[in-house]
Amino acid sequence: MNHWLMKSEPDDVSVDDVLAMKKQTVAWYGVRNYMARNFMRAMKVGDQAIFYHSQATPPGVAGVCKVIKTTEPDMSQFDPKSKYFDAGSKRTEPRWDLVTVAPVKKLAFVSLEELRSVPELTECRLLAKGNRLSVMPLTADEFKAIVAFSQKAGRRG
């Protein structure tokens, strides 16, 4: 099983629904970066992903989800009304894919600032200056360290 970190903006309603466990599944549409897309293509059913909120105050991790369906074409790329529309993508040769995820658990929130204090994460791309990648792999150690830090933070209150 592989581990991942997936970013979303918290004003994306479907994402809040996941964290609130209101939705059973969420199609992870809107990824428009080739590297992030390629990481999604490498995902397998059962892989777990840390749920990260970017553009939030503060930004940080808020939950764990798992892949329940591997990549398929992201249909929003063909919708001229969508902000994710890509005029250059052909239906016969879709450029962008999505995976479908389901919530596993909500985590006690860990801010980006706190993540910087986790020793296992010093090499993690998430913490690199200027990082913009919205989907990235984590090592098992990095994944475990984030969850453990959150559990510690949760007990601390």
Added chain:
DNA sequence: GCCAACGTTGGC
């Protein structure tokens, strides 16, 4: 709102 980082585009 600002700015650093960096991916993408387009002229050549």
Added chain:
DNA sequence: GCCAACGTTGGC
């Protein structure tokens, strides 16, 4: 194929 200009992301 290079690279400058441009656009977007994301932290602050």
